[in-house]
Amino acid sequence: MTSSSLDNAMFGLFSTHALHLADKHGVFVHLIEEGAATPDRIAAARRIDAETLERLLLVLAAVSVVERDADGSYRLARALVPSFDPQNPRYIxxxxxxxxxxxxxxxxxxxxxxxxxxxxxxxxxxxxxxxxxxxxxxxxxxxxxxxxxxxxxxxxxxxxxxxxxxxxxxxxxxxxxxxxxxxxxxxxxxxxxxxxxxxxxxxxxxxxxxxxxxxxxxxxxxxxxxxxxxxxxxxxxxxxxxxxxxxxxxxxxxxxxxxxxxxxxxxxxxxxxxxxxxxxxxxxxxxxxxxxxxxxxxxxxxxxxxxxxxxxxxxxxxxxxxxxxxxxxxxx
Ligand SMILES: C[S@@+](CC[C@H](N)C(=O)[O-])C[C@H]1O[C@@H](n2cnc3c(N)ncnc32)[C@H](O)[C@@H]1O
The missing domain is CATH 3.40.50.150 (Vaccinia Virus protein VP39)
Incomplete structure (x- = not known):
């Protein structure tokens, strides 16, 4: 189900923090380099807590920054790869x-x-x-x-x-x-x-x-x-x-x-x-x-x-x- 404009307005705080933390802890770089991955796999590779990561990824999926596959793995939305690749001039x-x-x-x-x-x-x-x-x-x-x-x-x-x-x-x-x-x-x-x-x-x-x-x-x-x-x-x-x-x-x-x-x-x-x-x-x-x-x-x-x-x-x-x-x- 798509989020309502009220939800987007009210919960923007969570998505900004989720963006920041996923970037800070190399989650986006992992998804760019390795492709789709489960929270467990990303967490093990980046040495971060898997449950916290999964909750952050669920927020990012709800705002279409990442996509969630049927097997529970996540991938970065293709159009957003330049925005989260630190080597790209569009990195934000x-x-x-x-x-x-x-x-x-x-x-x-x-x-x-x-x-x-x-x-x-x-x-x-x-x-x-x-x-x-x-x-x-x-x-x-x-x-x-x-x-x-x-x-x-x-x-x-x-x-x-x-x-x-x-x-x-x-x-x-x-x-x-x-x-x-x-x-x-x-x-x-x-x-x-x-x-x-x-x-x-x-x-x-x-x-x-x-x-x-x-x-x-x-x-x-x-x-x-x-x-x-x-x-x-x-x-x-x-x-x-x-x-x-x-x-x-x-x-x-x-x-x-x-x-x-x-x-x-x-x-x-x-x-x-x-x-x-x-x-x-x-x-x-x-x-x-x-x-x-x-x-x-x-x-x-x-x-x-x-x-x-x-x-x-x-x-x-x-x-x-x-x-x-x-x-x-x-x-x-
Ligand atoms: C918002 S930044 C813009 C930086 C850059 N021009 C850009 O487009 O990304 C504002 C710039 O104005 C400079 N600045 C602020 N007050 C100034 C002053 N009194 N005299 C000269 N430069 C100043 C700051 O040091 C800063 O580099």
């Missing part, structure tokens, strides 16, 4: 871990937001990136989750951006370099500077060394609220504006306008709301943005409005086959 295990280890705790704040308002509650809390970058381990875990969210789609976004005429791109808040690496791989004459908070530098430099990108990829440490942005003929913002309220976004885009060469472009790479308020992933992440940051997700039209307010023209949206899309504006 790190992001699911972020949902469980960070987002779950922060969702408790929504209750206080409802009764006291976000501004009053946030005033008593450290700023988002003070919490996210509280130590090196937390910094590394966040940047790994961002890489997993952004690297796969970045190849398509770099293609959609059409950067053949760009020589120097500044990726503002470019983190450990997911978009930079994809763009450099596609455009041999391109040079990229990742501009980000100083804590991010060692992670970007590791990416540069691992990918053998040498001087084509550099890091500029800075705080975009305190300084001008480095000059470039193209500036990109991936999942940046969704961290901030409209007024702050326009301030950042004005800085990008000042830093951008005439005729150059700004690229915004974001989840987008449809006009009807969907899809679910954007609606859920919009709630997440509310507790983790000061931002929200927007429609393409709303991004056009922010771009125009900062002076950009020729606004256009290019949708990818993933859930991160490209909105562009041009400096006249």
């Amino acid at each position: 295990g790190g992001f699911v871990r972020h949902l469980v280890t960070n987002t779950t705790g922060q969702l408790q704040q929504l209750d206080a937001y409802l009764t006291r308002g976000k501004a009053a509650v946030d005033a008593e809390l450290p700023s988002p990136f003070e919490t996210i970058y509280r130590d090196e381990a937390a910094t590394g875990a966040f940047l790994e989750a961002m890489w997993q969210l952004s690297y796969g789609v970045s190849h398509e976004l770099a293609q959609l951006a059409g950067l053949e005429d760009v020589r120097h791109l500044v990726d503002v808040g470019g983190a450990s370099g997911a978009f930079a690496v994809a763009a450099l791989g596609r455009y041999p004459d391109l040079r990229v500077t990742v501009y980000d908070l100083p804590q991010v530098g060692p992670f970007l430099e590791r990416t540069r060394d691992e990918q053998g990108l040498g001087e084509r990829l550099s890091f500029a440490p800075g705080d975009f609220f305190r300084e001008a942005l480095p000059a470039a003929d193209c500036l990109s913002f991936g999942y940046i504006l969704s961290d901030w309220e409209d007024k702050t976004c326009v301030e950042l885009l004005r800085k990008a306008y000042d830093a951008c060469a005439s005729g150059g472009r700004v690229l915004l790479m974001e989840r987008l709301f449809d006009e009807d308020g969907g899809p679910l992933a954007t609606a859920a992440q919009n709630l997440s943005m509310h507790v983790e940051t000061y931002g929200r997700h927007r429609t393409a039209e709303e991004y056009f409005g922010l771009l125009r307010e900062a002076g950009f023209t020729d606004c256009a949206v290019h949708r990818s086959t993933w859930d991160k899309h490209l909105v562009m504006g041009r400096k006249p």
Whole structure:
């Protein structure tokens, strides 16, 4: 029997945790490598408790992540193999871990937001990136989750951006370099500077060394609220504006306008709301943005409005086959 939308809504908590634990304990990798297997077999191979595993697999079968055969063995749904194969660019295990280890705790704040308002509650809390970058381990875990969210789609976004005429791109808040690496791989004459908070530098430099990108990829440490942005003929913002309220976004885009060469472009790479308020992933992440940051997700039209307010023209949206899309504006 298929689950009702009420069941799916009410018991989502269980499936998120089941996803995370199956990924964490190598259950999906086992199913990918060995094919269908019984809980006993998987549990023996992964040295985990068989009964707990079977209960987790029953939840995952009910939400169609795994399929249960008549003999009681389980297989990973074929379409989801890339999402749970750590070697695949579509792997989302790190992001699911972020949902469980960070987002779950922060969702408790929504209750206080409802009764006291976000501004009053946030005033008593450290700023988002003070919490996210509280130590090196937390910094590394966040940047790994961002890489997993952004690297796969970045190849398509770099293609959609059409950067053949760009020589120097500044990726503002470019983190450990997911978009930079994809763009450099596609455009041999391109040079990229990742501009980000100083804590991010060692992670970007590791990416540069691992990918053998040498001087084509550099890091500029800075705080975009305190300084001008480095000059470039193209500036990109991936999942940046969704961290901030409209007024702050326009301030950042004005800085990008000042830093951008005439005729150059700004690229915004974001989840987008449809006009009807969907899809679910954007609606859920919009709630997440509310507790983790000061931002929200927007429609393409709303991004056009922010771009125009900062002076950009020729606004256009290019949708990818993933859930991160490209909105562009041009400096006249
Ligand atoms: C949500 S992440 C996006 C990472 C990456 N662009 C992507 O699309 O996956 C936001 C990024 O903004 C950076 N950031 C936050 N505040 C900043 C500031 N004041 N100045 C510069 N970068 C900042 C963070 O360090 C982080 O890398």
